Amino acid sequence: xxxxxxxxxxxxxxxxxxxxxxxxxxxxxxxxxxxxxxxxxxxxxxxxxxxxxxxxxxxxxxxxxxxxxxxxxxxxxxxxxxxx
Numbered sequence: 001x002x003x004x005x006x007x008x009x010x011x012x013x014x015x016x017x018x019x020x021x022x023x024x025x026x027x028x029x030x031x032x033x034x035x036x037x038x039x040x041x042x043x044x045x046x047x048x049x050x051x052x053x054x055x056x057x058x059x060x061x062x063x064x065x066x067x068x069x070x071x072x073x074x075x076x077x078x079x080x081x082x083x084x
Contacts (some may be wrong), residue, residue, distance in 0.1 A: 002039055003046045013048065017056035023066060025076055034076045036066070 003020040005013055024030065036042070037058065043050045043056040049080040056075050 001043065003042070003048075003050065005046055013052050014056045014059070017048070017053060018059055021056070021060065025065065029077050030076050032078055035069075035072060036074045036076070038073050061072060 001024065003017055004011055005016050005020070006014070009016065010021075021036070036057075037045070039050050039053045042048070043053045057068075061068060061074070061077075064077055066074045069075050
């Protein structure tokens with residue numbers, strides 16, 4: 001999953017990760033229970049630190065967008081309405 005992170009942007013990287021994942025969920029109509037790529041894989045694919053990805057995922061868990069699954073990583077917790 002290419003997150004399109006812009007390291008020159010004024011928006012912090014963690015917030016860019018959150019925005020990109022939320023946009024992916026909305027745009028593709030991703031169903032609850034859909035598993036996300038692993039933290040390690042997402043970090044590798046986007047040349048990010050694992051700690052940045054973990055922080056972003058934790059923020060989305062706090063917002064109710066993602067849910068952690070023991071031994072399975074993170075899954076989409078709820079559908080997000082498409083922006084019109």
